[in-house]
Structure formats: structure tokens, C-alpha cells
Amino acid sequence: MSKRPSRIARTGSWLDSRLGLARVARTSLRKVFPDHWSFLLGEVALYSFVVLLLTGIYLTFFFKPSQAETVYHGSYAALDGVTMTRAYRSAVELSFDVRAGLVMRQMHHWAAIVFVAAMVVHLARVFFTGAFRRPRELNWMVGVTLLLLGIGNGFTGYSLLDDQLSGTGLRIAYSIVLSIPLIGTWITSLLFGGEFPGPDIIERFYVLHILLVPAIIIGMLALHLTMVVHQKHTQFRGPGRREDNVVGERIWPTYAVKASGLFFLTTGILAALGGLAQINPIWIYGPFEPSEVSAASQPDWYIGWLEGALRVMPAWELRAFGFELPNPFFAGVLLPSLTFGLLYLWPFLEARRTGDRDVHHLLDRPRDKPMRTALGVATIAFYAVLFFAGGSDVLATEFHLSFNQLTWSLRVALFLVPILAGLVAHRLCRDLAARDAEPPHDPPDPPARGHDRDAAASSDVESALVLDEPEEELEPVAWPPPASVLRSGPPSAKPLPP
Amino acid sequence: MAVVVALSLSILAGLGLAVVYARGGQAQLEGMLLALSLLGIGVGLVIWAKQFLPNEEAEEARKPLESDPQDAAAFTAELERGEEAIGSRRLLLGLITGGLGALGLALVFPIRSLGPRPGRGLFQTGMADGRRLVTAEKEPVRLEDVPVDGLLTVWPEGHEEEADSSTLLIRVGDESLFREPVVLPWTVGPVVAYSKLCTHTGCPVGLYQAEEHLLLCPCHQSTFEVLAGARPVFGPATRALPQLPLGVDDQGFLVAKGDFEGPVSAGFWDRSR
Known part of the structure; x- marks a missing residue:
């Protein structure tokens, strides 16, 4: 008895007889994806975004983006009789009266937090491994755009609820935009529909939050993934891995099953967080009242660096000819512009510094590029200090410090910590690379010694503020390397030909 | 074995979730189930893939991304042919550029409808000469209502909704404590009035620390010295909180004698104009 084709195969041929895609589809199924845990970070971000879409759609059925005032009489007794906007009221009702509403709302918030976090860690991975180099500069820029959109949409999202915390955040955002020379007063007036708080901001943020920005994110994601597929994923060095091949797992079936597994794991963890870890309890904050603010008002983590920058900024502002550049401009406009400007330009800046404009599909290990790694670590340290500065009031209360001392310590730390962290990282890279380069056990063979000399030579160059020299092409002849080198990863530089 | 456990657990949890929901719902239980x-399915799939699916390493060739020179040259030639054909009509080209430019400009204007011109609103508040100051409960205030070494937040009567008009009444131990640049004629005995909005953001x-007479902003910790015209002494704020001319009407209630001495709240580029 001849075997009948399976149902999935029959569906496939039904589709193929109408669309003729069998060839393309087979290529996709057989596509090879390199395997490394750090390549899953972007996937976690993607899956968090899917959760954001699903939970977000659910929330739109209940949330009312309206600043019209109403008096609450509902199941949460503590707010009974309180005047509030319909936006805040619907968010409270969603939390208390809609079955499963609170889980959905908290999952949505947690997913936003994980989405941005996964993007940041993914970006760090791409940075430290040099995956942004030619030919992937464009995709790096698309990724930075996604990060920017993710942070922006996080802010518009939690600003919708019109609770005391979100209102305070909006007030600060208003003042930051207001500080932009020439156009600041116009932008705020157009955006808010007038002077703060303005009649329109929640409805406008709602449209941005649920329609415009997600649509752009979806478009950018499509572009991001298409480019990954088209350019094929980067891979770490290893036996049999060259610039002209991809070694890994085929999409079908193993990788596809694993990836779906990761999707469910991500979603499951977000569900656990959404059900068990309280987040943004707006009923405790109360409705927004412009003349009030509570201490310990912290934004979501991905805004923390801006909040910190606003706090540690000294009381400077520029005044000339009767015009002024207000203080929040420096921390609120200039710093993020520089941050994202440098992020966008980084692939080109590094290429200019090193002169390395070659195509790279093999990744660097962070230790093999001490200068880049040190810069990356210093940058992370800089934003980490700002992040802690964003919680300075909590730190001061917690550790019984005076604001004055704490703020000054943070100002000093903002410059000192990155420098120290960068130096330590640089040193660590060099030590690790040197250890890798050490001859295995027995008499050193010529290639290993050659590599030693390379490392020593480059260390002199790198003690000054220059980026790494362009990396030399890996010579296939060097493979397979000795077993001990394989275990700790291959050496960075090409062994001198014997 | 582990796969079976994980997937069975997932089935049970899914059914449990339906039961919990049907019985009225409970957020923690819902989230946990x-x-x-989800985790059951996730763990199941991952173990399944690792144990029962082929795990062999595959290799795929990576072809150079750029097209081969012939294709590239043909493409460039095609592009240039069209460009020449279009470019030969200089006048039309100029006109179409003008047309598109004008259209673009015209399309900017609907944005103008989003909000009013930022006129004098940023320079003014609801404060005006003779307007009574009222509390959140809309009660007018006498000097005695302001607690010693304490604060009272007030608004101009009839303008309680205006966010930029909130004002702090502060009563210090004795009026002789006030120093420059407090405008003494604008105080009423030991009571002085400042805008409640921080000049930073x-x-x-x-927050008021009565012993040192310091006002503290909880957002970014700017600190203002009440006795010295609420000048900033710490934090990112660069300007003093504007003082409100304060007076008493014939019934003994505190009133504004005019608007604040300058624009309140955060700065903007033409604030001093």
C-alpha cells in the first residue's frame, strides 16, 4: 500500500498549484540559522511585541481615552466620589471590574518593560560582537529606530491612564518640549491642544500609541527581519565557519519548534509577571491633580536615564539678547539627541576610525576588540549612573544620605565610573585575549607564538585613544586549530604563516 | 517523559484557567494558570526539539551580496536612460518641483489646526487684581487660616481649574525674617505667596522644611529659599519661584493684587520678551 501524502503536504501542494511557491518555500524551510544563546535576545523582543499587540488589542475594548470629567462610584471604595477623567476611570474599572482585565493590563505593562529591555540587550550584543559592520549598517539603524519607537510608545502608553504618576511625567515631558528654542512653544501648543494640561493630549497620545507608532514598528520589524533573512545571520568563529558560509540549524523542523517554544516561554513568563507581580497600581496613585505630586515618582525603567539626567544637571541655562535656552533642554533634548545620533552613526564612526570597511559575517568576541568593548562598557556605565540618579530620592531615603551629597557624588560618578569601567573592561579584554593566545601546554608551535607577538604589538597601539586596527581575514588554513584553542574559542588575529 | 509532564501540566492549567474565570476570576490565579x-507548551516544545528532532549541523553557502557587475551595469544604464529622458525637459522639471514643493507647504498648514497659537497664555495666569484666593474646597482664606510654619495651596477664585495658577501661601514665624529679594509690600504680615510650579519642569x-524655610520639589529636588524670594539654592532650577502680590480685601480675605511678577513654571525661549 503506497503511503498517502500527509495533510500538511497536501495543503502545501494545494497552495503550490495556485501560487507556485514550492521552490521558494523549500529554500526557506532549509534556511540555516546559526545557534547561539545571544541570538535569541532579538527574538525575545519580537515575542514581547506580539504579546503587546495581543494584550493591547484587548485593552482597547475597555479603555476610554477621554479627558471628560466624571465622578467615580464603583467597586473600589477608596476612590468613591472622587472626580476623575473617563480615561482614569476606565483604567480603574478595567483593573477591578473586568474579569481578567487586570492580568491583561499588567501583562501589557510587563511586556513593554521586557520589550525595551530585550531590545537594549540585543543592541548591546550586536554592538559588542561587531555585527553592525558592513553590510549590516542599515539594519543597525532600523534597530535603533525600533528602540526609539519602543521607548516612545512605552511613554505614550503609561501616560494614557491619567493617574498622578503619569500626569507628572506628562508635565515634565511638556516642559522639556517647551524648552526647545523657537519651536518649543508651538510644538507643545499643537501637541497638547493648548497650555498644559490641555484638552487633547490623552486622545492624541492614544492615536499615536495604538495606531501610528505600532504600525511603524510593524513596518520596521518587517524590514529588520527581511534584512536578516536576506543578508543571512552572522555567526561566531569556529571550526568550519567562514565568511562565505553559514553553519547552524535548518529552520524546519528543529529550529521552528525551538523558536515556537521560546515564544511560549516568553509569553508564559510575561503572564506570570502580569498575574503575580503588581505593576503601575494606578488606583493607589489616584487621578492626576496638577497641583499635587508625590515623592518617589519614578518613570518606567527605560525613561530612568532621562529622569536622572534632569536631576543631576547643574542649574545652568543660557541667556542672550533676551532669549534663553532653559535648563531642561540639556538633559531632556540635547542628551537624547546625542545618544541616538551617536547610536545611528556608530557603524560609520567606527569604520572611519579603524578604516575597516570590509564585509564581515563572522562576529568578533568582545575581548578581541578591547577599545570597542571598553567604549561600550563605559557607555553602559554612564547610562547606569544616570539611571540610579533617576531614583536619587529613593536612594537618599533608603541610605539616609543628604540630597546635596548624593547629587554631588552622582555628578562625579557620572564621569568617573564610565572611565574606570572602560579601563577595567579594556584590561580584562587584553588579559583574556592574552590567555587565549598562550600556547596550549607543550612546546609552543610557530602560529601560537606569532599570535603572541601580534597581541603585544597591538597593546602598544591601543593604549592611546584609537580604535582597533582593521581585522585581518581569517585564513582557512588555520583550521582545525588545536583542541584547547577550540574550547575557549579561536584566536582573533590570523596566525603568521609559518 | 519531561515533555509529557510539561504538556499535561499545560492542558491542566488551561482547563483550570477556564474554571477560575467561570467562577468569577481571580487575578493572581489567572496569571499563574x-x-x-504557556510555559508548559514552551518547555514541551523546546525539549521535544532537543530530544526528538534532528539536531545535525547544516551548512549553507553565503553568496556575495552585491549583484554581479553585468547586472549592476545594466541596472545603472537603465536608470540613467530614464533620468536623461526626464532631465531633458528642464522647464517641466522646474515646474513639477515647484508644484510638489507648494503642495508640501500647503499640507503643513492643517497641522496648525491642532492647537492655538502659543500667545500670551504662557505669560499669564488666572491671577488678577482683587481676585480672592481660595482653597481646593473653594473657601476664601484669611491670614489666620494659613498655618504657622506651614503651607496652603490656593487658586484665584473662579479659576480653580487653571493648572498654572496654583499658589503657595507660606506663613513664617515673623515678617522681619523676610530678606531681599522678597518684595515686602507684596506680603501680608508674615505671609508670602509664590507660584507652586517649579521653574525647572x-x-x-x-515639600516644605519649616526649620530652614526651604521649599523642595519632589521631582528633581530643586530647593527654594522662602525667606529670600524663593531663590533656588540647590538642584537644577535656575530661577526663583515668581512671587504673587498679596493683599487683603475689605472683608479680611487674602486677594491677589495682580498677576505673578513673571511667567510661572518651566522656561521657554522667549520668556523674557
Whole structure:
């Protein structure tokens, strides 16, 4: 008895007889994806975004983006009789009266937090491994755009609820935009529909939050993934891995099953967080009242660096000819512009510094590029200090410090910590690379010694503020390397030909 | 074995979730069961893939990304042919550029409808000469209502909704404590009035340390010295909280004698104009 084709195969041929895609589809199924845990970070971000879409759609059925005032009489007794906007009221009702509403709302918030976090860690991975180099500069820029959109949409999202915390955040955002020379007063007036708080901001943020920005994110994601597929994923060095091949797992079936597994794991963890870890309890904050603010008002983590920058900024502002550049401009406009400007330009800046404009599909290990790694670590340290500065009031209360001392310590730390962290990282890279380069056990063979000399030579160059020299092409002849080198990863530089 | 356990657990959790929901719902349980149901599937799939699916390493060739020179040259030639054909009509080209430019300009204007011109609103508040100051409960205030070494937040009567008009009444131990640049004629005995909005980013300056007479903004910790015209002594704020001319009407209630001495809240580029 001849075997009948399976149902999935029959569906496939039904589709193929109408669309003729069998060839393309087979290529996709057989596509090879390199395997490394750090390549899953972007996937976690993607899956968090899917959760954001699903939970977000659910929330739109209940949330009312309206600043019209109403008096609450509902199941949460503590707010009974309180005047509030319909936006805040619907968010409270969603939390208390809609079955499963609170889980959905908290999952949505947690997913936003994980989405941005996964993007940041993914970006760090791409940075430290040099995956942004030619030919992937464009995709790096698309990724930075996604990060920017993710942070922006996080802010518009939690600003919708019109609770005391979100209102305070909006007030600060208003003042930051207001500080932009020439156009600041116009932008705020157009955006808010007038002077703060303005009649329109929640409805406008709602449209941005649920329609415009997600649509752009979806478009950018499509572009991001298409480019990954088209350019094929980067891979770490290893036996049999060259610039002209991809070694890994085929999409079908193993990788596809694993990836779906990761999707469910991500979603499951977000569900656990959404059900068990309280987040943004707006009923405790109360409705927004412009003349009030509570201490310990912290934004979501991905805004923390801006909040910190606003706090540690000294009381400077520029005044000339009767015009002024207000203080929040420096921390609120200039710093993020520089941050994202440098992020966008980084692939080109590094290429200019090193002169390395070659195509790279093999990744660097962070230790093999001490200068880049040190810069990356210093940058992370800089934003980490700002992040802690964003919680300075909590730190001061917690550790019984005076604001004055704490703020000054943070100002000093903002410059000192990155420098120290960068130096330590640089040193660590060099030590690790040197250890890798050490001859295995027995008499050193010529290639290993050659590599030693390379490392020593480059260390002199790198003690000054220059980026790494362009990396030399890996010579296939060097493979397979000795077993001990394989275990700790291959050496960075090409062994001198014997 | 582990796969079976994980997937069975997932089935149970999924059914449990339906039961919990049907019985009225409970947020923690819902979250936990949803998580178990999802994690069960996730763990199941991953173990399945690792144990029972082929795990051999595959290799795929990576062809150079750029097109081969012939294709590239043909493409460039095609592009240039069209460009020449279009470019030969200089006048039309100029006109179409003008047309598109004008259209683009015209399309900017609907944005103008989003909000009013930022006129004098940023320079003015609801404060005006003779307007009574009232509390959140809309009660007018006498000097005695302001607690010694304490704060009272007030608004101009009839303008309680205006966010930029919130004002702090502060009563110090004795009026002789006031120093420059407090405008003494604008105080009433030991009571002085300042805008409540921080001059940094407009947060309400709500914390008062009475012993040192310092006002503290909880947002970014700007600190203002009440006895010395609320000048900033710490934090990112660069300007003093504007003082409100304060007076008493014939019934003994505190009133504004005019608007604040300058624009309140955060700065903007033409604030001093």
C-alpha cells in the first residue's frame, strides 16, 4: 500500500498549484540559522511585541481615552466620589471590574518593560560582537529606530491612564518640549491642544500609541527581519565557519519548534509577571491633580536615564539678547539627541576610525576588540549612573544620605565610573585575549607564538585613544586549530604563516 | 517523559484557567494558570526539539551580496536612460518641483489646526487684581487660616481649574525674617505667596522644611529659599519661584493684587520678551 501524502503536504501542494511557491518555500524551510544563546535576545523582543499587540488589542475594548470629567462610584471604595477623567476611570474599572482585565493590563505593562529591555540587550550584543559592520549598517539603524519607537510608545502608553504618576511625567515631558528654542512653544501648543494640561493630549497620545507608532514598528520589524533573512545571520568563529558560509540549524523542523517554544516561554513568563507581580497600581496613585505630586515618582525603567539626567544637571541655562535656552533642554533634548545620533552613526564612526570597511559575517568576541568593548562598557556605565540618579530620592531615603551629597557624588560618578569601567573592561579584554593566545601546554608551535607577538604589538597601539586596527581575514588554513584553542574559542588575529 | 509532564501540566492549567474565570476570576490565579499553560507548551516544545528532532549541523553557502557587475551595469544604464529622458525637459522639471514643493507647504498648514497659537497664555495666569484666593474646597482664606510654619495651596477664585495658577501661601514665624529679594509690600504680615510650579519642569513644589524655610520639589529636588524670594539654592532650577502680590480685601480675605511678577513654571525661549 503506497503511503498517502500527509495533510500538511497536501495543503502545501494545494497552495503550490495556485501560487507556485514550492521552490521558494523549500529554500526557506532549509534556511540555516546559526545557534547561539545571544541570538535569541532579538527574538525575545519580537515575542514581547506580539504579546503587546495581543494584550493591547484587548485593552482597547475597555479603555476610554477621554479627558471628560466624571465622578467615580464603583467597586473600589477608596476612590468613591472622587472626580476623575473617563480615561482614569476606565483604567480603574478595567483593573477591578473586568474579569481578567487586570492580568491583561499588567501583562501589557510587563511586556513593554521586557520589550525595551530585550531590545537594549540585543543592541548591546550586536554592538559588542561587531555585527553592525558592513553590510549590516542599515539594519543597525532600523534597530535603533525600533528602540526609539519602543521607548516612545512605552511613554505614550503609561501616560494614557491619567493617574498622578503619569500626569507628572506628562508635565515634565511638556516642559522639556517647551524648552526647545523657537519651536518649543508651538510644538507643545499643537501637541497638547493648548497650555498644559490641555484638552487633547490623552486622545492624541492614544492615536499615536495604538495606531501610528505600532504600525511603524510593524513596518520596521518587517524590514529588520527581511534584512536578516536576506543578508543571512552572522555567526561566531569556529571550526568550519567562514565568511562565505553559514553553519547552524535548518529552520524546519528543529529550529521552528525551538523558536515556537521560546515564544511560549516568553509569553508564559510575561503572564506570570502580569498575574503575580503588581505593576503601575494606578488606583493607589489616584487621578492626576496638577497641583499635587508625590515623592518617589519614578518613570518606567527605560525613561530612568532621562529622569536622572534632569536631576543631576547643574542649574545652568543660557541667556542672550533676551532669549534663553532653559535648563531642561540639556538633559531632556540635547542628551537624547546625542545618544541616538551617536547610536545611528556608530557603524560609520567606527569604520572611519579603524578604516575597516570590509564585509564581515563572522562576529568578533568582545575581548578581541578591547577599545570597542571598553567604549561600550563605559557607555553602559554612564547610562547606569544616570539611571540610579533617576531614583536619587529613593536612594537618599533608603541610605539616609543628604540630597546635596548624593547629587554631588552622582555628578562625579557620572564621569568617573564610565572611565574606570572602560579601563577595567579594556584590561580584562587584553588579559583574556592574552590567555587565549598562550600556547596550549607543550612546546609552543610557530602560529601560537606569532599570535603572541601580534597581541603585544597591538597593546602598544591601543593604549592611546584609537580604535582597533582593521581585522585581518581569517585564513582557512588555520583550521582545525588545536583542541584547547577550540574550547575557549579561536584566536582573533590570523596566525603568521609559518 | 519531561515533555509529557510539561504538556499535561499545560492542558491542566488551561482547563483550570477556564474554571477560575467561570467562577468569577481571580487575578493572581489567572496569571499563574495562564503562565503554567504557556510555559508548559514552551518547555514541551523546546525539549521535544532537543530530544526528538534532528539536531545535525547544516551548512549553507553565503553568496556575495552585491549583484554581479553585468547586472549592476545594466541596472545603472537603465536608470540613467530614464533620468536623461526626464532631465531633458528642464522647464517641466522646474515646474513639477515647484508644484510638489507648494503642495508640501500647503499640507503643513492643517497641522496648525491642532492647537492655538502659543500667545500670551504662557505669560499669564488666572491671577488678577482683587481676585480672592481660595482653597481646593473653594473657601476664601484669611491670614489666620494659613498655618504657622506651614503651607496652603490656593487658586484665584473662579479659576480653580487653571493648572498654572496654583499658589503657595507660606506663613513664617515673623515678617522681619523676610530678606531681599522678597518684595515686602507684596506680603501680608508674615505671609508670602509664590507660584507652586517649579521653574525647572513645572512640578508642584510641595515639600516644605519649616526649620530652614526651604521649599523642595519632589521631582528633581530643586530647593527654594522662602525667606529670600524663593531663590533656588540647590538642584537644577535656575530661577526663583515668581512671587504673587498679596493683599487683603475689605472683608479680611487674602486677594491677589495682580498677576505673578513673571511667567510661572518651566522656561521657554522667549520668556523674557
